[in-house]
Amino acid sequence: MSTNSFSSFCLFLFVFLLSAQLTSTLNCFECNNCDNIPSCTCNTLIPVDAKTSYCILLRESISDTVNIEIKHISRNATTYYIYDPYYISVQETISFDKVLQRWYSKSNKITYACQTDGCNRADLIKQLPSSGLSLMLPNDWLDENLQRKPDKMTTLCRKCDGETICNNTANLININKCNTQECQGSCLMGEVYEQAETTQFCYDSFCSDDTTIGPVMQLPQIEITAVYYINKKQLEVVEIDVICNKDDCSRIEIFRDIKDKLQKDLNGIKPFLPSESTDTTEPTKSPNHGNAIYSTSIIFLMIILLQTLIFY
Structure with a gap:
């Protein structure tokens, strides 16, 4: 030669x-015929690019039906940035039951994400807890910050004139762009940590009087979207939507209070967490x-x- x-x-x-x-290739299970959790089976493996995709199991409650998804998604499929494709994400609602006069938490959606071959097996669907992470806030805080006092007829609510206020840091959002108004109905507001062209915090607030809902006081509630990173052992709240009736409840500080006081229960997701037989156990890594x-x-x-x- x-x-x-x-x-x-x-x-x-x-x-x-x-x-x-x-x-780099990752093999994910992918099926569209799982509409029954006990009998759900899936044997189809799809090769995907591990650099841009990961596997998921998803269960979502929609009215009286349950939607199940076994598939892969791209790294930029979510509106918020995913730091590690090994997580449990939830969308849960904290609501007030007017009949029972108590606060309760309900899980709307739960997703298990992973990035090892065949990690989204169909049999794991049964392990996803129906209660999600049981996100909750102290009852006295909910009463004090969301409920209208009996002697009050209106709520002082910020109105952003259809404009979403954004900044790359939550503490720097300038809500002075939003005027305040007396609201007979409820104040609806939201904060989202989104990934568009840039990663940023966005705030919005308006009065239900100015919508098709009209001047009707709604039951207060908080809808939270959060991601629990399994390796980091850390919960990150990425979106909060609030319906409140308390005077001046649309202050931006309420979102910080929610994050600081938020309670979670990880017992339901133990089957998806790495075993910790000792304190020095390292997180499971993809x-x-x-x-x-x-x-x-x-x-x-x-x-x-x-x-x-x-x-x-």
Whole structure:
């Protein structure tokens, strides 16, 4: 073999293995026929790019029906940024029961996300807790901040004139752009940590008098979307929507209060958490498909080069 031929061969082999290293494959289960949790089965594995996608199991309660999804999604499929594709996300509502005169929490949607081959098995659907993370706030805080006093006929509510106020830091949002008004109905407001062209916090507030709802006082409630990162052992609230009747309840500080006082229960998601037999147990980490392929490629390349040198 000539020197030029040998060099060309080595270059070709290096480029080939480098391209293989840059292509990492993840296998996710994917089925569309699981409408019954006890009998749900799924045996179809779909190869996807692990650099841009991950696997999920999703259960969502819609009226009297339950929607189940077993599939993969892209890393930018959510409106908020995902730091680690190994998490439990929930959408839950804290509402007031007027008949029983008590506050309660309801889970609307729960998603398990992971990034190991076949990690979104259908049998795990039964393990997703119907109560989600049981997100809740202290009853006295809810009464004090959301309920209208009997002697009050209106609520002082901020009105942002259809404009969503955004900034890259929640504490810097300028709500002075929003005027205050007397509201006979309820004040509706929201804060979202979104990922659009830039990652930012956005705030909105308006009075139900100015909508099709009209001047009708609604039952107060808080809808929360949150992500529990399994490796970080950390809950991050990414969206809060509030219906309140308390005077001046649309102040922006209420969102910080909700995050500070929010209670969660992780007992229901224990089947999805890494075992912690000791205090030093390391978080379970998703395998690095790219590194595995890279290591294999390097070893294979060295063997080929060695054999070539011997015969050369």
